[in-house]
Amino acid sequence: MLTAIGLMSGTSLDGVDVALIQTDGERVGSFGPSGYRPYSEAERAVLRQALAEAVQLSRRDIRPGSLAEAERVVTSVHAEAVEAFLTDHGIARGSIDIIGFHGQTVLHRPADRLTVQIGDGASLAGMVGLPVIHDLRAADVAAGGQGAPLVPVYHRALAQGLHRDGPIAVVNIGGVSNVTYIDGDIALIACDTGPGNALLDDFVLRATGQPFDADGALAAQGRVDDAWIARGLQNPFFAAAPPKSLDRNHFAALQLSDTTPADGAATLTAFTAATIASIAPLLPKPPRSWIITGGGARNPTMLRMLRERLPAASVESANDLGWSADAMEAQAFAFLAARSLAGLPLSYPATTGVPEPMTGGVRADYLAS
Numbered sequence: 001m002l003t004a005i006g007l008m009s010g011t012s013l014d015g016v017d018v019a020l021i022q023t024d025g026e027r028v029g030s031f032g033p034s035g036y037r038p039y040s041e042a043e044r045a046v047l048r049q050a051l052a053e054a055v056q057l058s059r060r061d062i063r064p065g066s067l068a069e070a071e072r073v074v075t076s077v078h079a080e081a082v083e084a085f086l087t088d089h090g091i092a093r094g095s096i097d098i099i100g101f102h103g104q105t106v107l108h109r110p111a112d113r114l115t116v117q118i119g120d121g122a123s124l125a126g127m128v129g130l131p132v133i134h135d136l137r138a139a140d141v142a143a144g145g146q147g148a149p150l151v152p153v154y155h156r157a158l159a160q161g162l163h164r165d166g167p168i169a170v171v172n173i174g175g176v177s178n179v180t181y182i183d184g185d186i187a188l189i190a191c192d193t194g195p196g197n198a199l200l201d202d203f204v205l206r207a208t209g210q211p212f213d214a215d216g217a218l219a220a221q222g223r224v225d226d227a228w229i230a231r232g233l234q235n236p237f238f239a240a241a242p243p244k245s246l247d248r249n250h251f252a253a254l255q256l257s258d259t260t261p262a263d264g265a266a267t268l269t270a271f272t273a274a275t276i277a278s279i280a281p282l283l284p285k286p287p288r289s290w291i292i293t294g295g296g297a298r299n300p301t302m303l304r305m306l307r308e309r310l311p312a313a314s315v316e317s318a319n320d321l322g323w324s325a326d327a328m329e330a331q332a333f334a335f336l337a338a339r340s341l342a343g344l345p346l347s348y349p350a351t352t353g354v355p356e357p358m359t360g361g362v363r364a365d366y367l368a369s
Contacts, residue, residue, distance in 0.1 A: 006334030007078050009104045011175025011248035012197050012295060013047050015039045018079040019330035025338035028157050033089045034327035037081035047104060054106035055221040060116045074104045078119060081129035082343035100337030101134040108247040110146045125364040133337040133361040144213040145354030146245035152180035152190040152351045158323060169287035170327065173197060173296025175248045177276055181283050189283065190351035191242035194252050194275030197295050200268040207261040213298045216301025221285060222266030230269050238278050243353040268325045273305035273309050293318040297325035
């Protein structure tokens with residue numbers, strides 16, 4: 001068993017999640033503590049500018065314009081997050097075997113064999129004095145895969161400990177939502193399902209100045225525009241079979257007409273729930289259990305809307321199972337780092353569309369001067 005730290009900064013641009021687990025890359029021995037370092041408004045503004053400029057990228061190894069500054073910000077914030085985590089929890093630096101560093105996705109176009117995660121793994125290793133596994137999506141995309149989602153192998157490791165009848169669907173609702181379908185020894189199936197919190201967060205920020213709809217309170221007061229949802233669901237993405245993946249801005253062109261903040265939040269929350277439910281007919285069998293992780297698991301209105309659209313199954317937060325909805329993706333990248341070290345697959349044909357099971361990641365070692 002390795003002691004691994006995972007770092008995740010998602011497409012919602014809220015901050016950096018940190019988590020520690022004991023793992024050999026196949027099993028989870030134990031969960032350690034977790035932490036969080038939010039981005040400041042100034043840091044978030046730099047990242048938003050980088051997202052806007054990244055749409056022009058045609059290569060993954062260049063950092064024009066604001067992207068260079070954004071990469072410095074991402075790297076330094078992750079280093080701060082690690083240092084604070086070690087200090088806050090009294091963890092000896094020498095007890096850590098590896099760090100899994102996702103970086104910040106600024107562009108994801110797998111059809112063009114292009115995915116860009118900013119964050120300098122070698123610099124991070126130097127800053128924190130520990131080895132780092134980074135660039136975990138690139139090998140999959142270069143081989144023709146979608147490069148996402150990568151978390152399914154971790155979902156499977158967790159689900160094996162539940163000892164419940166399948167099929168089980170684990171849904172992560174971050175900026176983008178993705179699902180993992182687990183049914184005994186049947187091959188893993190996974191894909192992005194559509195927008196997670198990205199459309200909702202962006203709308204709430206414009207409408208209220210708040211970064212997100214805390215506890216789904218705004219959406220709970222609003223009225224859903226079912227006709228708008230029906231039009232949105234006509235996008236060809238939703239009828240496509242897994243595997244499939246999205247860029248955060250894939251649905252940015254979907255704009256609500258004049259609406260109140262509450263009605264807009266209700267409609268976009270319901271849209272996310274509807275797009276998740278729309279994957280069920282494309283799976284081999286209807287899941288009996290839907291386990292929700294990520295920021296969406298903290299939104300009671302989102303969970304209620306999911307239950308309304310998935311009435312024949314249970315819908316529960318990962319927290320109700322003793323998992324950590326907030327730390328799960330960070331834990332997953334600790335798990336993936338351990339798998340990368342062991343040369344184990346991170347992705348499979350039915351999770352990302354890669355031609356064969358594919359490992360990945362680049363190791364950056366700390367070199368003491």
